[in-house]
Amino acid sequence: xxxxxxLQYTRSHEWVRREGDVATIGITDHAQDELGxxxxxxxxxxxxxxxxxxxxxxxxxxxxxxxxxxPVGGEVVEVNGSLEESPEKVNEDPYGEGWMIKVRxxxxxxxxxxxxxxxxxxxxx
Amino acid sequence: xxxxxxxxxNLIRDKGRPGRRGYTLPKPDVDEISLExxxxxxxxxxxKPRLPEVxxxxxxxxxxxxxxxxxxxxxxxxxxxxxxxxxxxxxxEAAAAVPGFAGLHPLQPEDQAQGxxxxxxxxxxxxxxISGFPAISLQPxxxxxxxxxxxxxxxxxxxxxxDEGRTNVLIPETAHGTNPATAxxxxxxxxxxxxxxxxxxNVEELKEKADETTAALMITNPNTCGVYExxxxxxxxxxxxxxxxxxxxxxxxxxxxxRMRPSDAxxxxxxxxxxxxxxxxxxxxxxxxxxxxxxxxLAPFRPVPVVEKEGxxxxxxxxxxxxxRVAGFHGNFxxxxxxxxxxxxxxxxxxxxTDMAVLNANYVRARLKGTYRIPYEGPCKHEVVVQxxxxxxxxxxxxxxxxxGFHPPTIYFPxxxxxxxxxxxxxxxxxxxxxxxxxxxxxxxxSKDLEEAPTKAPTRRLDEAKAARQLKAHW
Numbered sequence: 001x002x003x004x005x006x007l008q009y010t011r012s013h014e015w016v017r018r019e020g021d022v023a024t025i026g027i028t029d030h031a032q033d034e035l036g037x038x039x040x041x042x043x044x045x046x047x048x049x050x051x052x053x054x055x056x057x058x059x060x061x062x063x064x065x066x067x068x069x070x071p072v073g074g075e076v077v078e079v080n081g082s083l084e085e086s087p088e089k090v091n092e093d094p095y096g097e098g099w100m101i102k103v104r105x106x107x108x109x110x111x112x113x114x115x116x117x118x119x120x121x122x123x124x125x
Numbered sequence: 126x127x128x129x130x131x132x133x134x135n136l137i138r139d140k141g142r143p144g145r146r147g148y149t150l151p152k153p154d155v156d157e158i159s160l161e162x163x164x165x166x167x168x169x170x171x172x173k174p175r176l177p178e179v180x181x182x183x184x185x186x187x188x189x190x191x192x193x194x195x196x197x198x199x200x201x202x203x204x205x206x207x208x209x210x211x212x213x214x215x216x217x218e219a220a221a222a223v224p225g226f227a228g229l230h231p232l233q234p235e236d237q238a239q240g241x242x243x244x245x246x247x248x249x250x251x252x253x254x255i256s257g258f259p260a261i262s263l264q265p266x267x268x269x270x271x272x273x274x275x276x277x278x279x280x281x282x283x284x285x286x287x288d289e290g291r292t293n294v295l296i297p298e299t300a301h302g303t304n305p306a307t308a309x310x311x312x313x314x315x316x317x318x319x320x321x322x323x324x325x326x327n328v329e330e331l332k333e334k335a336d337e338t339t340a341a342l343m344i345t346n347p348n349t350c351g352v353y354e355x356x357x358x359x360x361x362x363x364x365x366x367x368x369x370x371x372x373x374x375x376x377x378x379x380x381x382x383x384r385m386r387p388s389d390a391x392x393x394x395x396x397x398x399x400x401x402x403x404x405x406x407x408x409x410x411x412x413x414x415x416x417x418x419x420x421x422x423l424a425p426f427r428p429v430p431v432v433e434k435e436g437x438x439x440x441x442x443x444x445x446x447x448x449x450r451v452a453g454f455h456g457n458f459x460x461x462x463x464x465x466x467x468x469x470x471x472x473x474x475x476x477x478x479t480d481m482a483v484l485n486a487n488y489v490r491a492r493l494k495g496t497y498r499i500p501y502e503g504p505c506k507h508e509v510v511v512q513x514x515x516x517x518x519x520x521x522x523x524x525x526x527x528x529x530g531f532h533p534p535t536i537y538f539p540x541x542x543x544x545x546x547x548x549x550x551x552x553x554x555x556x557x558x559x560x561x562x563x564x565x566x567x568x569x570x571x572s573k574d575l576e577e578a579p580t581k582a583p584t585r586r587l588d589e590a591k592a593a594r595q596l597k598a599h600w
Contacts, residue, residue: 034543036520037590062589063537088590124543 001121002029004095009117012069015095016111023072026099027059027090030121035061038090041083043100048076052109057100059090068100073107137177137187147181194583196532197408202558204489206508206535206547207301207349209379209401210408216470217404217463226462231454235440241458242439246432248465252418255378255468255475256395257388260424260444262431263416263456268376271396271415272307272343274451278394278419278426279341279370280311281448285426291369295334295342297326299350299539301376304343313340320541324350324501326360335367345374346381346390347506349539349547351486353380361391370394370423378402379551380483380507383476387418394419403464414460430455481552482507485559489550492563496570500542508549510542514570519544521575522566528581529565 008016013031017024032038040060050056050070057068079101083089090098112120160169179187197203203210221227229241249261265271276294283291293316294308305315318334319327326344335342342364346354354360361371373387373395379402381387387395399414400407407413419427428451430441441455468475483506490499490509498512513522523533523546535547550559569575579586 039590039593062593064540087594 001033001118002095003114003118005114007095007114008071008111009114009120010069010071010109010111011120014069014071016071017095018105021105022077023074023103023105024099025071025101025103026094027068028117029094032091032094032098035059035066036063037061038087041087041090041100043079043083044076046076046079050074050076050103052107070103070109071111072103072105072109074103074105076101077104078102137179137184138175140183140187141178143178145178145180147179147184198406201530201532202550202554202562203532204534204548204550204562205408205532206351206510206549207376207538208408208535209377209398209507209549209551210532211379211401211404211551212553213404213406213463214467214470217466220466221459221462226458229458231458236438239439242432242441244462244465245455245458246434246439248416248461248468249432251465251468252397252416255382255386256375256397256418257386258395258418259421260419260427260431261416262427263414263461264428264450264452265396265415265417266452266457267411267413268374268396268398268401268415269303269307270451271398271417272303272372272374273310274415274428274448275372275394275396275417275419276307276311276313276341276343277448277451278417278423279372280313281426281446282370282423283340285446288368290338291340293338294340295331297342297344297348298541299324299348300343300345301349301374304345304374308343318342323355323503324348324352324541325354325356328356328359328363331360331363335363335369337368339364339367339369341370341372341393343372343374344392345376346385346387347377347508349377350501350510350542351380351505351508351547351549352501353506357390357392361393365391376401377507380479382479383473384479388420394423399460399464403467405460405463412457412460414457414464416456416461416464428452478552479507482550485550485552485554486548488556488559489548489563492559493566496567497546500545507551508547510539510545510547512542512544512546517544517570517575519546521578522546522569524578524586525569525572525575526565527579529569531562531565 009028013028015026015028038059038061042058044056050073052070052073054070055067056070059066059068080099198210198212226241229238235242245263248263252261253259265274292314294313295316295318296304296308297318298320308315316334319330321327344354346357348354364371370393371391373392375395375397378397394417396415396417399416425444425446426448427444428449429443429447431444432439433442471478486505486507486509490505493511496514500510500512513519519536523536526533537545538547539545
């Protein structure tokens with residue numbers, strides 16, 4: 001399982017990369033593996049306000065439709081529009097080209113270190 | 126030698142050649158009139174329709190060969206969990222084909238359709254006895270419509286009682302997707318309830334969530350893990366204390382006939398899938414019947430019409446505070462007739478259906494145990510959820526089953542179980558069939574190269590992601 005040490009994670013399998021007060025958000029390698037081939041990603045519009053812990057979009061795979069939860073609260077400043085045409089990027093490169101949104105952080109959520117997230121995944125197995 | 130498909134292609138269009146015909150028509154014996162003279166400009170085609178131009182033997186071979194690729198309960202074992210794909214006794218088809226019923230017009234006056242009304246009335250009585258509820262409606266045309274009808278009745282009840290602020294419908298995590306869809310369609314918020322370690326509704330969580338904003342809880346019993354909701358009476362009490370209703374999704378009534386009456390368990394309203402539980406061929410989208418059963422409290426809100434017996438004759442009546450019509454005419458009468466016939470054929474032994482369905486599922490469970498993982502221990506009801514050995518994918522096992530001549534079970538549902546395979550053998554299968562199926566499952570669990578499966582089917586494994594995004598529909 002690919003788990004970059006510098007990222008933060010959630011129990012609901014999202015990852016966060018911080019650069020200043022902006023957080024880039026996506027779903028983890030483990031999440032994409034569990035979901036199987038992703039066929040559709042529904043994301044909010046730029047300007048939307050997210051509350052930490054609330055759902056901000058959905059990922060549809062050949063298995064199921066799953067909600068994605070906001071790891072932090074704040075305003076959406078950028079959305080990965082390329083996922084509309086190429087949702088398979090979520091499977092191929094979950095921490096890179098498969099990123100989903102960027103948020104200007106206004107409130108913190110419950111975040112885990114890579115090591116703690118790994119424990120969560122192990123518990124689930 | 127090349128098959129005709131290799132030289133001509135797969136589609137009926139590919140098999141045609143310009144100008145080829147399967148018929149000759151006599152010369153018209155009236156004057157030909159040009160279409161331009163009788164149709165307005167915008168109704169005229171600019172180009173000829175692209176119809177297949179084929180001779181008769183090609184048409185017959187094309188469709189006969191297609192039909193031989195059909196895979197269904199009539200050709201193979203079909204253990205599709207949560208769907209009750211069981212054998213449909215042919216006697217029921219014979220009953221539905223009786224000319225007096227088959228030729229009946231839905232607008233025929235009541236006094237000319239007394240036999241049909243009697244069947245409907247008797248079916249109401251049978252369903253009442255099976256469910257324990259006093260009131261029935263045969264109107265809804267499918268399970269999901271039965272759900273929606275039930276929740277709309279609950280809504281109307283609260284409107285009628287002036288009880289405002291009941292905006293939530295509680296839905297367990299194992300529910301069928303139609304449950305939250307129903308709640309939303311009816312204008313409620315669908316609120317999720319988690320599970321306990323047995324795969325049942327978490328009663329502690331319910332205690333916190335059931336309050337004056339709750340309209341109902343939608344429970345499926347047994348649930349989609351094949352587990353009996355053992356706390357159903359306590360759940361009913363908690364809801365009733367909060368002034369809310371317990372709705373029971375009857376999709377899995379195959380596990381309850383003659384053994385458990387939803388009314389006794391504390392439910393207030395339910396639907397039946399007459400096509401699943403009492404057998405009508407289904408799986409192609411219909412026709413079905415989602416007849417509902419309810420308590421005295423909800424009876425006045427049933428859809429119109431219901432059949433009443435007066436002396437020796439039968440008539441349609443309208444419940445006092447009805448939510449109105451939910452279907453044209455009288456529901457899917459053919460399905461009602463088959464259900465009536467099925468129940469009459471079994472009579473008081475109807476409980477044997479349930480006993481055999483539960484026995485068969487537990488046989489499969491016991492034989493797969495040890496090789497497959499069983500997330501919820503203990504006896505199951507009519508279906509069992511299993512997980513492939515660690516490291517294997519349910520999808521691969523499912524595709525491998527196709528090569529063994531079995532329709533795969535439901536996979537990746539219920540969502541709460543990873544790599545779930547939901548197997549429902551139904552009561553109509555013999556021990557030998559179950560042994561063959563289990564044998565294939567055990568063999569597949571040892572296989573290393575399932576990623577290529579199926580190799581013996583008319584098509585190899587499909588690219589599901591691409592199929593979902595770039596659908597190519599031809600015929």
